[in-house]
Amino acid sequence: MNTWSWGYVGDILPDLLKGLGVTVEATLLGSLVSFALGLVWALALRSPSRWVAWPVGAVVEFVRNTPLLVQLFFLFFVLPSWGLTFSPLVTGVIGLGLHYSTYTAEVYRAGIDGVPAGQWEAAVALNLPRRRTWTAVILPQALRRVVPALGNYVIAMFKDTPMLAAITVGDMLFQANTIGATTFDYMEPITVVGVLFIVISYPTSLLLRALERRLVR
Amino acid sequence: MSADTHLPKDAARPAGGTELIRFDRVTKRFGSHTVLDALDFTVSAGKHVTLIGPSGSGKTTILRLLMTLLTPDEGTIKVGDAFLTHEEKDGRLIPAGEKHIREVRKNIGMVFQQFNLFPNMKVLRNITEAPVHVLGLGKDEAEERARGLLDLVGLTAHLDKYPTQLSGGQQQRVAIARALAMRPQVLLLDEVTSALDPELVAGVLDVLRDIARTTDITMLCVTHEMSFARDISDDVLMFDAGRVIESGAPEKIFTDPEHERTREFLGAVL
Numbered sequence: 001m002n003t004w005s006w007g008y009v010g011d012i013l014p015d016l017l018k019g020l021g022v023t024v025e026a027t028l029l030g031s032l033v034s035f036a037l038g039l040v041w042a043l044a045l046r047s048p049s050r051w052v053a054w055p056v057g058a059v060v061e062f063v064r065n066t067p068l069l070v071q072l073f074f075l076f077f078v079l080p081s082w083g084l085t086f087s088p089l090v091t092g093v094i095g096l097g098l099h100y101s102t103y104t105a106e107v108y109r110a111g112i113d114g115v116p117a118g119q120w121e122a123a124v125a126l127n128l129p130r131r132r133t134w135t136a137v138i139l140p141q142a143l144r145r146v147v148p149a150l151g152n153y154v155i156a157m158f159k160d161t162p163m164l165a166a167i168t169v170g171d172m173l174f175q176a177n178t179i180g181a182t183t184f185d186y187m188e189p190i191t192v193v194g195v196l197f198i199v200i201s202y203p204t205s206l207l208l209r210a211l212e213r214r215l216v217r
Numbered sequence: 218m219s220a221d222t223h224l225p226k227d228a229a230r231p232a233g234g235t236e237l238i239r240f241d242r243v244t245k246r247f248g249s250h251t252v253l254d255a256l257d258f259t260v261s262a263g264k265h266v267t268l269i270g271p272s273g274s275g276k277t278t279i280l281r282l283l284m285t286l287l288t289p290d291e292g293t294i295k296v297g298d299a300f301l302t303h304e305e306k307d308g309r310l311i312p313a314g315e316k317h318i319r320e321v322r323k324n325i326g327m328v329f330q331q332f333n334l335f336p337n338m339k340v341l342r343n344i345t346e347a348p349v350h351v352l353g354l355g356k357d358e359a360e361e362r363a364r365g366l367l368d369l370v371g372l373t374a375h376l377d378k379y380p381t382q383l384s385g386g387q388q389q390r391v392a393i394a395r396a397l398a399m400r401p402q403v404l405l406l407d408e409v410t411s412a413l414d415p416e417l418v419a420g421v422l423d424v425l426r427d428i429a430r431t432t433d434i435t436m437l438c439v440t441h442e443m444s445f446a447r448d449i450s451d452d453v454l455m456f457d458a459g460r461v462i463e464s465g466a467p468e469k470i471f472t473d474p475e476h477e478r479t480r481e482f483l484g485a486v487l
Contacts, residue, residue, distance in 0.1 A: 121333060126346070
């Protein structure tokens, strides 16, 4: 049995921190994709035309109910055979963003439904155009309500980024795995990865709770 | 207060006395419940009309139909020369498109029981939002108009606040200013003091009395404030079970009602 070596931890830390950088980058970019796509889904699902709402609903359900890892493999191994080749990181960001957009769509839906009917009625009474009603009245109020819930999905996504190691993105887990494969000593690298995750995700969740108290009053 | 300088005085406005609103056999049902039953009534331009009657008698439904928040199941509503939710095509009436509805709707404004101010906008922008984005006014012109209206409702000092920082009475006065900023021909007032604490009611009613006295806006008012109704109304319509059962000048309705149901209702609320 191995004994814990702080010297070994010191040696591998720079590589793991480099991996952490990739992990954070994938999370932030994936979040932006999921925030934007989710809003597109949420609005499309409310479309009065079922030729828009129905296909979008089907896609959203399909993506939400199939595993992220399968989707990542599909994007990484199948798309290139159709002539669509992206770097591992871009593939990972698309995969994470697409997968989580099906959850953020639901968050937006709840946020939009939460805007009181009186706000829509006031917009009609003032004869505001439909587009202006959305951009100036409904969405600003809905978005305020959804920030905490979106934040929770960012944390969930952050914890899902190790799956990107499976498509050769150089994230933290990928780095730890590479180190272990050369030194045959996995205890320190994998443990440090776990510690780095909690060091970031726990304070972030506390921050979100504080934000929630501020926004949802 | 400087109501005269800031309130609408459009030359194109119909002269007082001409018919502005006409309900023609309007029926509205919610499920199997018939709220309005082949209702006929008209309102002349510049008149102040109060709708009274027991709750559930369809008063608020009439205002919501006029504001196009509801659509009639049968019958037609006319505002000026135009049908509200119908268009004439080849001599026949068809359901109106969005463009037509927006055109007719711009003559109508509404103040709601729950104020319905936009909480994400400051007071000033609540009032300028629609003039800028619907009427196409410049920002400066819209703000000048808004300031004049805030002066009228006595809230100039609060233009930079958010609605939640105001009392209910103040919020309702902002909502009145917001509706007036669109210079509607018709102002619909839907139980505008019902959600207010008693001590805040008088301030709102004073503003409305002022507007009724100094402008030529046609007002349709649903209220439980009978003394207010008596003050401002030219006509009072008594509703029961989706029909007008009695109408006339307030002095007549409030002191010498003809209908038994009216006597009962007034006995209960006065």
